[in-house]
Amino acid sequence: MSRTPEKHPGYLPLPIDKLPANKVVPIEMYIYMPMNGKMLLYKEEEAVLGPARHARMHEFRDRFFYKREDQPKLEAFLKANPGDDVRPMKSLMSNPHFLSGAASKEELQSRSAKLLCNHFGFTPDETSDESITEQMQKQINQVTAGVLEVLEVDAGVLDKLKAVVGALETSGWNHSANVAGISALLALAIGYTDKELLRDIATGGYLHDIGLSTCNLPMRARELNYTPVELERYRQHPAAGLELLEILELGVSENVKIIVYQHEEWHDGGGFPQGAQGADLFEPAQLVAIASKIDHLIRTDLPGFVAIDEAMRKIGEENGAGGGACEFNPGLLNQIFDAVFSGGAMVSSPLASYG
Ligand SMILES: [Fe+2]
Ligand SMILES: [Fe+2]
Incomplete structure (x- = not known):
């Protein structure tokens, strides 16, 4: 389970496993760079994650974050888009x-x-x-x-x-x-x-x-x-x-x-x-x-x-x-x-x- 890096209290771990592919994600996504401790913008707000990128994000799931202030937006989005298109288990x-x-x-x-x-x-x-x-x-x-x-x-x-x-x-x-x-x-x-x-x-x-x-x-x-x-x-x-x-x-x-x-x-x-x-x-x-x-x-x-x-x-x-x-x-x-x-x-x- 990933944790917010101490230097970046304004960010929360992005729940990659819950994030659906091929949907417009309504928040900015960030990737944490451990080598220099920086948080980089990975995807603009309103970006669509295609399945290949989505699958790659799964591999580095502990490195992705989003802004704490976007939490209500993300929760509403996940509620409206349950499931995970890349992992169609079940x-x-x-x-x-x-x-x-x-x-x-x-x-x-x-x-x-x-x-x-x-x-x-x-x-x-x-x-x-x-x-x-x-x-x-x-x-x-x-x-x-x-x-x-x-x-x-x-x-x-x-x-x-x-x-x-x-x-x-x-x-x-x-x-x-x-x-x-x-x-x-x-x-x-x-x-x-x-x-x-x-x-x-x-x-x-x-x-x-x-x-x-x-x-x-x-x-x-x-x-x-x-x-x-x-x-x-x-x-x-x-x-x-x-x-x-x-x-x-x-x-x-x-x-x-x-x-x-x-x-x-x-x-x-x-x-x-x-x-x-x-x-x-x-x-x-x-x-x-x-x-x-x-x-x-x-x-x-x-x-x-x-x-x-x-x-x-x-x-x-x-x-x-x-x-x-x-x-x-x-x-x-x-x-x-x-x-x-x-x-x-x-x-x-x-x-x-x-x-
Ligand atoms: Fe075939
Ligand atoms: Fe086939």
Whole structure:
């Protein structure tokens, strides 16, 4: 629990956990700098906290303050805006399709663990001393370690991408493992070097769709074929994924949680669950979204599948060129295509139309 620094009696700790994302906050927010003892204005009055910033504030929750005189204003605001949009815990408890009726935390955890196993086609060893969650954690670590090994291979990005797709498959099409590999490779290609972040991106890629396991949806090619009721359930899957991570207490970082939560958001705000856009999107979440799209286009169990470089060209053409929907950040796509195709693997840049 944070305390007001002695030098600043006019300030009170900001209750970050109660503060909703995507709402206009009616007070000024300050951040305390321990190195020089100063209190700096962090957000003007009437600022909106996007989900990415909101999540980052969670990491440093003890450092935020507000002016004591604003206390009545803040209290009224919190009363009118209860809950916390970034941490949608609890809603699963009442989700009729999922965990309703779970009597205890343990039951909730064991049901969640089973859903996760189904999602990954993973059969837990019932005779093992380890819990299902521990076994699942091992599986996640193995996939992530496999991805990090591929990153070290001395080859061009496109060759590595081709190698990674399928190399990580255990049986048949494995979207999760493919996305883990593709997203980490894309990140490396555009200059991400921090190993922990690359590991988080691979982990986030592997886990991004776990929420689907709660949605009780029929196997269909794409969400376009869902009925309105199914579509509504489908749109819950990023939040459900975040909740699963929290219920299971898997050892994953905040980065991974944000990736899972934001992987269906669009650069232009047309995605879900929050319709967050632009700078409020965590770039690794966009990388995972791009990787997921690539993998959907190359999967061989769907008609019309294409090679990986062709898939990237298609994404470039569909994304924003000619004023269409802008699912992915065009600047980010440009960086990716520059990195992937700079070796002359393609005749022309797929994003030439961006200018
Ligand atoms: Fe998804
Ligand atoms: Fe996906």
